[in-house]
Structures are given as structure tokens and as C-alpha cells.
Amino acid sequence: MPNIHHANQGLNPNALEHVTQLLNRYVREKKVAGCSMYITCGGSEYRKNFGFADLAEKKPIADDTIFRIYSMSKPITVVAALMLYERGLFSLNDPLSAYIPEFAEQKVVLLDKAGNKYYETPKTPITIRHLFTMTSGLAWMEDSGPAAEEMGALMRSSAIEGKGTLEVAKLVARRVGLAFHPGEKWLYGYSHDVLGALICALTGKTFGEFLKEELFEPLGMEDTGFWVPRSKAERLANIYCIADDGSLQPAEGYTSGLFEPKLLESGGGGMLSTLGDYARFCRMLLNGGTLNGERILGRKTLELMAANQLNDHQLSYFKQGALGYGYGLGVRTMMNPACGGHNGSVGEYGWSGMAETWFCIDPAEDMAAVFMTQMIPGKFDPIPRLLPALYSALE
Structure with a gap:
């Protein structure tokens, strides 16, 4: 079970260059069109953007770029439901x-x-x-x-x-x-x-109404939701795939319906967000359920969420988790880092999205990280190489 007490160790500026160089290489080698990275540890922060949101127009990834987060919607849904669990509903x-x-x-x-x-x-x-x-x-x-x-x-x-x-x-x-x-x-x-x-x-509310009132507005997540207003359409990143010849090509069919409100709001994969918004969500988790004086969840509820909930038989079907991980309430949770060749901590937890977005929370190291990109998966997974570089930067 994760420990909410933190080491407050901070980030090593020189070691962070490994992260910067790796993400620059991903863009240079056309593994991704563009990406953004956020890390916080012990009061230190790292935030950088790399590459392009639109290759044809040479539009760079910016601080306010909007990403399709797909299954990274799930932890938001889980937190929202746990808010009602805490209220005894x-x-x-x-x-x-x-x-x-x-x-x-x-x-x-x-x-x-x-x-x-x-x-x-x-x-x-x-x-x-x-x-x-x-x-x-x-x-x-x-x-x-x-x-x-x-x-x-x-x-x-x-x-x-x-x-x-x-x-x-x-x-x-x-x-x-x-x-x-x-x-x-x-x-x-x-x-x-x-x-x-x-x-x-x-x-008695729509799912979107509840999220806006109870989670997004208190956390200042102004650009997170199930659709993109036309006034923000230019901020939406294009989504790409790696073609057979190794080039990056726009992936078709992933923008339809994103600019109009939806009746069907998918808690499993329907949200869009920015790096900054999702970083706020992660800082709330890392802080034991609070951010900037807003209490979203209790510390003990987060410990329950991040504890493995599966028995050995159920774990044998857990295909989305790398070696060493179990599954809590809507998040993967690290049980045995050595088993997975992972230089992280027992109790690290998080999730990822179909377009290769990813986040992790490591309470033992007082660390949270968010990675955003827009790539249809299948030919390259950016995370296995990123994790060792990320953890090498912890003091």
C-alpha cells in the first residue's frame, strides 16, 4: 500500500537532461510528432514541450495544447465515484x-x-x-x-x-x-x-455536470471535458500514426464529433485535457487528495484506490499492466519493481491512454509525472525508455 509520507528529495537538473534528450530524440527520429512532459518531485518541477501539434503547419506543441486522453479519463471517473463513496452514497x-x-x-x-x-x-x-x-x-x-x-x-x-x-x-x-x-x-x-x-x-446530474462542479472547477481544470469548444479548436493537437515506411501520417477519423457537446459522456475514454490540467489532477493525488486548499478525496481513500485489488487468478488476466504491477481501483499499482525491470517504487500508480498519454504518482518519492502525445499505438511505446530516465532524475 502506498505511503503518503514523502521524501521531498527534489529533481537533479543535470539528470533531467536525460529526459530532455530522450524526448528530443523521439521527435527527431519521428517516433512522435510532438509531446509534453511534466514532473514534480519534492517541490521541484520540470515542464517542457517538444515537436509539433500539427506537422503540416509546423505548429509547435504549446502549454495550452489540448490532447485526447482516452483511457486517462478512467482515473478521473474513479476519483469522481470515490467522492460519492466518501459521502456514504x-x-x-x-x-x-x-x-x-x-x-x-x-x-x-x-x-x-x-x-x-x-x-x-x-x-x-x-x-x-x-x-x-x-x-x-x-x-x-x-x-x-x-x-x-x-x-x-x-x-x-x-x-x-x-x-x-x-x-x-x-x-x-x-x-x-x-x-x-x-x-x-x-x-x-x-x-x-x-x-x-x-x-x-x-x-441526478449529467456526468459532465458533476465533473465540472465537483472536480474540474475546484482544481482549476479549465480545459478538461468531453468536447472542445469551437473557440479552442485551434489548440487541439493532430493525432498521428507511424506508416509502414516509417513516416508520420495523420490518423483519420479521430476528430469527428469533438467540437459539439455530447449526451453520451464516456467515463472510460471520452475526455480531452491539457498537460497543465492533468498535472493539477496528479498533484491533487500526490498531495493526498487536496490542491490549493480544495479537498477532493481523503488520504485513506487514495490509499485504498492505489492498493492492489486483484487475486492471483484475476491478475493472470491483467494484460494492460507490465510485469510487477497489480490493479487497484482504476489504476495500475506497482507491487514488485524488480520483477518488471523497473527502477521505481512499490506503490507507484497511474494509467495511460490510447494515444500514448501516460501518468504516474509515486507517493514514496513525492513524485508525479505526466506525458502527453497524440500517437495511435502499435509500433512504438515511449514509456519503457522514459521511466528509467525519469527516475534517474530523482535526488
Whole structure:
């Protein structure tokens, strides 16, 4: 379990040059079009921008560049839900159906030996803990199997048009089977989107309204949300991919719908943010739940969030975590740095996003870091080389 007491060691200016040189090399070698890095440790800060937000126009990454953070939305959703947990609005072991009754009727969908679908009643109901820990059985449409196929059929259908976050979650409960009995496995899926729906059910607000009032405004996260106003459109970074010839090419289809408000606000992957905004969120986590006098969560709740929640069997399915990591409430958490060849600390936690965004919190070292870029993954992962350089800079 992470220790909130800090070493206050600071950053070594000379060693930080390793970080700067590495990120410059990523841009020079066309591994990324551009990126931004933020590190804080013991009161020292490092913040630099590299490369371009738009290669064709030679528009540099700036302090106010807006990034699609995709799955880095998940820790924000988890923190928002834990705010309601602290207010006594639910317990982790409560059945989800106590708050969204439609989930009481959801079945598990499986395949027999002939490849035909059949349905079973869940051996145990989905609990709110299952949502936090991704052990609910709620699949996403990019997965394989009948549950993912049913999710894809729903999400690509007209049935969700004009529906909000809670309404779509209810449709999922009615029309999509679970990939397994709740608690059996770990699966990176739709669980945190349903956490967002739970927040709607508990508060009577849209998910976006709750986040703005209770999290973004108190933390000063002025550029974080589910869409980009037209007045800020020029600040949105382009998203790129590495082509077969090694060149960087614009990735198509990742800007559609970003400039209009959404009814369906995805807690699993729908947010956009800036380096500065997400750094504020991370400093709040590092400070034990407070920032600039605003208390968001209690210290003990953050310790619960960052503690491994999976048993050995569930951990065997945890594909998003590198060696040495477990999984807490919506975050990876380091259990054995040596196992993963990691020069970090037990209790370091964080998450990443589809466009290669990433963050970590290391309470033992009083360190937080955020990395932003806009690259569709598959051919290069910037983090494994960045981590050793980052940790080498700690005094």
C-alpha cells in the first residue's frame, strides 16, 4: 500500500537532461510528432514541450495544447465515484442493481462447443467493486467473444442515438451479455463507463455536470471535458500514426464529433485535457487528495484506490499492466519493481491512454509525472525508455 509520507528529495537538473534528450530524440527520429512532459518531485518541477501539434503547419506543441486522453479519463471517473463513496452514497460491495435496477436482469453470454451462444444467470451480481476493478464481465466491442459482439452491435446501432450516459448503460444491461461471471476474471472493458452512469443515477446530474462542479472547477481544470469548444479548436493537437515506411501520417477519423457537446459522456475514454490540467489532477493525488486548499478525496481513500485489488487468478488476466504491477481501483499499482525491470517504487500508480498519454504518482518519492502525445499505438511505446530516465532524475 502506498505511503503518503514523502521524501521531498527534489529533481537533479543535470539528470533531467536525460529526459530532455530522450524526448528530443523521439521527435527527431519521428517516433512522435510532438509531446509534453511534466514532473514534480519534492517541490521541484520540470515542464517542457517538444515537436509539433500539427506537422503540416509546423505548429509547435504549446502549454495550452489540448490532447485526447482516452483511457486517462478512467482515473478521473474513479476519483469522481470515490467522492460519492466518501459521502456514504454506496458501499463497494453493494450490487449495482440497487442503483441501476436494469442490471439485475443481465445474463452471462457464452459459446458452446459448436460455437452457438447460450446464456447463464450470473453466479453473483455485479457489485460496484467489480466496476472499479474491471472484474464485472462488461466487455468492450474491440474484444473477442459473444459479449463483445453484442456490445459492438449496440454501440453501432441507432438505439443509442439521442441517449445520455445513464440511458445507454441501461441499454447495455438489457441488450448485452457479460463475458464471464462477475469476479471471475479481469477484463479491460465498459466498467468505468458504467461508473459514470452510476454517478448520474446517484446525483441526478449529467456526468459532465458533476465533473465540472465537483472536480474540474475546484482544481482549476479549465480545459478538461468531453468536447472542445469551437473557440479552442485551434489548440487541439493532430493525432498521428507511424506508416509502414516509417513516416508520420495523420490518423483519420479521430476528430469527428469533438467540437459539439455530447449526451453520451464516456467515463472510460471520452475526455480531452491539457498537460497543465492533468498535472493539477496528479498533484491533487500526490498531495493526498487536496490542491490549493480544495479537498477532493481523503488520504485513506487514495490509499485504498492505489492498493492492489486483484487475486492471483484475476491478475493472470491483467494484460494492460507490465510485469510487477497489480490493479487497484482504476489504476495500475506497482507491487514488485524488480520483477518488471523497473527502477521505481512499490506503490507507484497511474494509467495511460490510447494515444500514448501516460501518468504516474509515486507517493514514496513525492513524485508525479505526466506525458502527453497524440500517437495511435502499435509500433512504438515511449514509456519503457522514459521511466528509467525519469527516475534517474530523482535526488
